[in-house]
Amino acid sequence: MLIIKILVLIASLLIGSFLNVVIHRMPRRESLLWPGSHCPQCGTRLTVRDLFPLVSYLVLGGRCRYCRNPISMRYPVVELITAVSFLLIYLEWGAGGQTLAGWIFTGFLITAAFIDIENGIIPDRLTYSGMLAGLVLSMVTIGPKSSLIGLLVYGSFMLATALISRGGMGGGDVKMAAAIGSFLGFPASLLALFLSSLLGGGWAAALLISRKATRKSAIKFGPFLSLGAWLVLVYGQQLIDFYLSLY
Numbered sequence: 001m002l003i004i005k006i007l008v009l010i011a012s013l014l015i016g017s018f019l020n021v022v023i024h025r026m027p028r029r030e031s032l033l034w035p036g037s038h039c040p041q042c043g044t045r046l047t048v049r050d051l052f053p054l055v056s057y058l059v060l061g062g063r064c065r066y067c068r069n070p071i072s073m074r075y076p077v078v079e080l081i082t083a084v085s086f087l088l089i090y091l092e093w094g095a096g097g098q099t100l101a102g103w104i105f106t107g108f109l110i111t112a113a114f115i116d117i118e119n120g121i122i123p124d125r126l127t128y129s130g131m132l133a134g135l136v137l138s139m140v141t142i143g144p145k146s147s148l149i150g151l152l153v154y155g156s157f158m159l160a161t162a163l164i165s166r167g168g169m170g171g172g173d174v175k176m177a178a179a180i181g182s183f184l185g186f187p188a189s190l191l192a193l194f195l196s197s198l199l200g201g202g203w204a205a206a207l208l209i210s211r212k213a214t215r216k217s218a219i220k221f222g223p224f225l226s227l228g229a230w231l232v233l234v235y236g237q238q239l240i241d242f243y244l245s246l247y
């Protein structure tokens with residue numbers, strides 16, 4: 001029904017706007033719920049009509065309504081990604097527990113990716129909450145056994161990579177992989193590992209070729225962990241079918 005899709009879209013824009021608050025505040029150790037959203041430049045509290053940064057951004061040409069200072073592109077981008085990914089999940093699974101669990105996982109992935117892009121870290125508060133949420137939500141999705149194995153397998157694989165690469169990969173990436181494993185379970189987390197390595201490796205190669213990075217530069221792996229995990233979550237079966245059809 002169209003009306004439900006529109007409601008999903010509005011709800012996911014609001015959730016995207018909340019994720020922006022979390023992305024801004026969590027690395028600064030600020031409270032996530034109090035005070036309400038405010039402009040990072042002039043501090044003016046935002047009102048109901050500012051709740052959809054994507055809309056305000058387009059209307060106001062990327063500036064704060066009050067102080068006219070430019071607003072980071074990240075605000076509309078996060079809202080857009082949230083809206084599109086939530087809608088795709090709804091179209092795939094409809095209304096129910098699986099969709100709700102998928103939305104929570106997606107919110108976690110978006111938050112971790114953008115905190116990593118801006119700060120080069122993924123906070124423990126976020127990754128440990130992710131592991132807990134993954135284990136709890138597995139009761140309605142993949143089952144606790146698969147969730148726990150996924151957490152241990154993906155976590156230890158990344159831990160081994162971090163130890164071998166000696167600083168090329170951080171502890172935040174390891175804990176994030178463990179959290180992803182708890183949501184995707186086993187063996188789906190292996191597919192996520194494969195896909196994320198492929199995407200991250202491709203990106204690193206592109207940076208090296210275009211000389212935007214050297215062999216010693218550390219690349220932020222969080223966004224690739226997120227993207228790979230999300231593709232496996234929603235399109236895992238299609239990806240496997242496609243792969244097998246090649247033979």
Ligand SMILES: [Zn+2]
Pocket residue numbers: 039040041042043044064065066067068069
């Ligand atoms: Zn302002």
